[in-house]
Amino acid sequence: MPWLRGLDIDSHEKNVRSSMNIFDKYHDPIIEDSIKQWEDGKRKEVDNLLDIMITLKDESGKPLLSIDEIKAQISEFFFGVDGPAAGAEWTLAEMINQLEILQKAIEEIDRACAREAFRLHPHVPFNLPHLSLEDIEVGGYFISKGSHVFLSRTELGRNPETWEEPLKYNPERHLGENVSKVDLSEPNLRFISFSTGKRSCTGQTLGTLLTIMALGRLIQGFTWSVPPNEEKIDLSTSEELTLAKPLHAHARPRLDEAMYPVAPP
Numbered sequence: 291m292p293w294l295r296g297l298d299i300d301s302h303e304k305n306v307r308s309s310m311n312i313f314d315k316y317h318d319p320i321i322e323d324s325i326k327q328w329e330d331g332k333r334k335e336v337d338n339l340l341d342i343m344i345t346l347k348d349e350s351g352k353p354l355l356s357i358d359e360i361k362a363q364i365s366e367f368f369f370g371v372d373g374p375a376a377g378a379e380w381t382l383a384e385m386i387n388q389l390e391i392l393q394k395a396i397e398e399i400d401r402a403c404a405r406e407a408f409r410l411h412p413h414v415p416f417n418l419p420h421l422s423l424e425d426i427e428v429g430g431y432f433i434s435k436g437s438h439v440f441l442s443r444t445e446l447g448r449n450p451e452t453w454e455e456p457l458k459y460n461p462e463r464h465l466g467e468n469v470s471k472v473d474l475s476e477p478n479l480r481f482i483s484f485s486t487g488k489r490s491c492t493g494q495t496l497g498t499l500l501t502i503m504a505l506g507r508l509i510q511g512f513t514w515s516v517p518p519n520e521e522k523i524d525l526s527t528s529e530e531l532t533l534a535k536p537l538h539a540h541a542r543p544r545l546d547e548a549m550y551p552v553a554p555p
């Protein structure tokens with residue numbers, strides 16, 4: 291209801307604003323300090339992503355991004371990097387409870403295990419809000435201009451009209467699909483991984499690589515099992531849809547000792 295937004299009845303806007311203030315408190319001084327170092331000539335070498343954003347120029351040689359645009363981009367990147375960690379953690383948690391799937395994963399790591407975890411366990415409940423620029427009808431529903439549109443990631447991924455036994459973790463359901471070997475994207479929105487369209491995830495390739503690399507290394511490097519004295523991994527979910535209790539599992543090295551370098555003290 292766009293005309294009710296100003297009232298902020300569910301305190302959504304207040305909560306988001308207060309979270310963003312905490313976020314900004316950490317990021318703003320670093321960003322502002324780096325911009326100052328470039329302006330004072332103390333910094334000359336492009337060394338990281340922030341330097342790239344600060345030094346981008348338009349055709350007339352002026353800075354391409356304003357300070358507010360740089361801050362917004364950095365915030366969005368930080369929201370993004372949670373995804374691979376959550377994806378790898380959920381996949382491993384589900385597979386330790388069904389060891390035959392973990393065994394197959396060792397052979398098929400580059401195929402469907404993470405894709406199935408993305409379907410069943412989106413790491414946040416709703417997609418980023420989108421604003422409707424005009425009156426439009428989607429799937430029989432009228433959406434008025436100015437509405438904030440939220441897609442429920444859980445409801446899409448667990449929709450029984452799309453997915454047989456939607457609550458079962460079953461990577462094989464994806465194997466018959468016409469997807470390339472490592473494909474976590476789902477442009478048809480039967481579940482939301484990176485979403486689709488102009489505002490879809492810009493970190494799609496990096497997110498896919500980080501998820502598969504983390505998971506691949508964990509499965510390749512260790513034999514995983516439920517910890518002694520426990521029967522199953524507890525898959526209950528927090529309000530934010532992460533594992534309610536961070537994954538606690540037993541890991542036994544399965545490669546040569548030399549493959550596990552010890553970090554210097």
Ligand code: HEM
Pocket residue numbers: 366367369370371372373374377417418419482483484485486488489490491492493494496497498501
């Ligand atoms: C497994 C990992 C990830 C998942 C599942 C994921 C998912 C998503 C989704 C669903 C959106 C919203 C799309 C929409 O509004 O329709 C999004 C936006 C975005 N993501 Fe990711 N993401 C991941 C990793 C990353 C990484 C690693 C980065 C960058 C380092 C990143 C950067 C962004 C940015 C900048 C946007 C905003 C795009 C825009 O509004 O134009 N993401 N992501």
